Amino acid sequence: IGKQTTADGVVAACKRLPGLIIGQIESDANGEQLGKFITMITDAVTRQLIRIAEAELGPPPCNYAWVALGSQGRFEQSAKSDQDNAIVLSNKATQADDEYFAALARLVTDGLDACGYVYCPGDVMASNPKWRVSLNRWKEHFNRWINVPEEKALMHANIFFDLRCVAGEAQLVEKLKKSVRSAARKNEIFLALMAKNAMNYQPPLGFFRQFVLEKSGEHKNTLDLKLHGIMPIVEIARIRSLAAGELRINTRNRLRAAAKAGEISQADAASLIDALDFIEKLRIEHQARQLQAGEKPDNHLAPKELSPLVRQNLKSAFSQVRISQAALLNRFHLA
Numbered sequence: 215i216g217k218q219t220t221a222d223g224v225v226a227a228c229k230r231l232p233g234l235i236i237g238q239i240e241s242d243a244n245g246e247q248l249g250k251f252i253t254m255i256t257d258a259v260t261r262q263l264i265r266i267a268e269a270e271l272g273p274p275p276c277n278y279a280w281v282a283l284g285s286q287g288r289f290e291q292s293a294k295s296d297q298d299n300a301i302v303l304s305n306k307a308t309q310a311d312d313e314y315f316a317a318l319a320r321l322v323t324d325g326l327d328a329c330g331y332v333y334c335p336g337d338v339m340a341s342n343p344k345w346r347v348s349l350n351r352w353k354e355h356f357n358r359w360i361n362v363p364e365e366k367a368l369m370h371a372n373i374f375f376d377l378r379c380v381a382g383e384a385q386l387v388e389k390l391k392k393s394v395r396s397a398a399r400k401n402e403i404f405l406a407l408m409a410k411n412a413m414n415y416q417p418p419l420g421f422f423r424q425f426v427l428e429k430s431g432e433h434k435n436t437l438d439l440k441l442h443g444i445m446p447i448v449e450i451a452r453i454r455s456l457a458a459g460e461l462r463i464n465t466r467n468r469l470r471a472a473a474k475a476g477e478i479s480q481a482d483a484a485s486l487i488d489a490l491d492f493i494e495k496l497r498i499e500h501q502a503r504q505l506q507a508g509e510k511p512d513n514h515l516a517p518k519e520l521s522p523l524v525r526q527n528l529k530s531a532f533s534q535v536r537i538s539q540a541a542l543l544n545r546f547h548l549a
Contacts, residue, residue, distance in 0.1 A: 215258045219269075221325040224262055228329040231255060232505045235293050239502040245494025246466060249290040256286050256295070259329055260322065261381045267321040274318070275311040277304040279382040283338060287376035288448070288463050292440075292494075293501040293511040297323065297331040298338045298373060300345040302386045307348050315346055338373055349386050356394045363404045368411045371404075375452055378463050391461050399459040406546035408456075412449035413539060417532035418442045425517050425529070433514040439500075440513035443493040446535045447486055450542055454478045457545075465490065478541075486538055489531035496520075496528065 218224045234255075238248055264280060284298035285291045299322075301315055319340035327333050340346050347355075356374070359367040375394070379387040398404065418426040418437050427435045437443070448465050455461070455468035458475035462468045466487050473483035500519075501511035517525055543549040 215255070215262050218262055219266065221263060221266055221321070221328065224259055224266070224325060225328045228255075228259060231330070232293070236502055236505055239498055243498075245491055245498055248498050249285075249288075249292065249494070252291040252293070252295070253286055253289045256291055256331065257282070257380050259331075260299075260326065263322045263325040264318070264381050266325075267318045270321065271314060271317055275314050276307045277383040277386065278302065278307075278315065279379045279384060279386040280322070280340065281377045281387060282380045283373050283376050283378075285376075286380075287378040288465060290448075290465060292497060292513075293505060294513065295331060296334050297326045298334050299323070299326075299340050299380075300338070300374070300377070301340045301347075302352055302390060303346070303348045304383070304386065305348050305350050312343070312346065316341070316343065319346060349390060352390050353393050356390070357397060360394075360397045360401050360404045363407045365411070368408055371408065372411075372449070372452070375456070375461070376463055395456075395459060395461045398456045398461075402546070405453060405457050406548060408449075408453050409542050409546045410548055412446065412453060412542065415446040415449055416442060416539075417446060417535045419529060419532045419536065423529050423533065425525075427517070428514070433512075435518075436514035436516045438513050439493055439497045439515055443532065443535070444490065444497070446539060447490045447493075450486065450535075450538050453542065482538055482541060485534045489534045492527060492531045496524070 215224060215227050218227060235248070235252065238251055243251065260280065260282070268274065279302040281300045281302055282298070283300060285295055286298065301319060303311070303315065323333065323339050323341045333339065338345060359371045363371070377387060377391070420426045425437060427437060451465045451468035451472070454472035454477050458472045458477035460468065460471040460475065462471050469478065469483040469486055472478045473480045496515060497513060500515045504511045520528065540549060
């Protein structure tokens with residue numbers, strides 16, 4: 215990737231990624247290892263596209279940081295990932311400077327899409343001027359989300375709390391994170407609303423521990439392992455770490471830091487990490503089978519593909535998530 219001098223060259227290099235992912239899975243990489251492996255490649259692609267864009271546009275007119283969000287920000291990408299990114303500009307940036315960064319963002323996001331990292335459906339990308347602003351404006355965004363936590367603010371907070379500098383001036387991002395860490399920890403109402411909002415992601419278990427499957431459509435009779443298995447754990451970890459005054463970005467590190475601070479029990483944190491490991495393993499094995507068959511990878515697994523023992527273990531993992539969600543609600547007196 216680093217040898218490419220054109221976006222087309224980077225796109226051609228990325229065609230090797232499915233084969234590399236299959237190789238990693240066949241080498242028995244776990245979900246955490248694979249997430250870091252794929253994310254490091256995404257980071258390399260992003261940085262090279264930025265270098266190519268800067269070579270075309272000339273040097274940037276002021277300092278800036280290119281920020282990864284979502285699963286890329288958390289080092290938790292899978293074989294199916296869209297792009298979530300933003301730009302933090304120096305406070306010295308002018309309106310005229312934004313013309314440069316608008317062009318840069320367009321070149322990079324278009325390049326990422328061509329490489330297989332499809333455009334964010336919610337337009338959370340640096341090409342959106344709303345997510346390409348100065349450090350002070352970013353601080354204002356976060357302060358508003360934290361202090362006036364309406365539904366849309368909570369949605370944005372969930373995405374942007376996973377921010378990580380991929381290229382440019384890392385100090386801009388560190389200053390932003392320092393400001394956010396302090397504001398979030400002090401605001402129990404905001405954290406309680408985030409906890410309530412996190413209950414939108416429910417493990418797919420019904421009465422008598424039966425799986426609740428998709429009822430219709432393309433993915434009928436399947437489980438969405440990301441939406442109903444992985445995301446609830448991601449949400450719990452994010453809220454628990456913020457309550458502990460931590461702004462770690464990786465889900466496992468968030469749980470470990472929250473446990474160390476006494477925000478969550480060591481046993482609960484360890485059980486959630488085990489559940490995450492197990493669900494991610496099922497997801498990557500499912501995606502590997504799809505890649506080998508020449509299909510587009512997704513997060514939808516049919517339980518009938520699993521052995522009775524694996525189905526039982528998956529139900530246990532979902533049950534642990536449900537227990538941890540109840541504990542989170544109790545922590546903020548919402549139960």
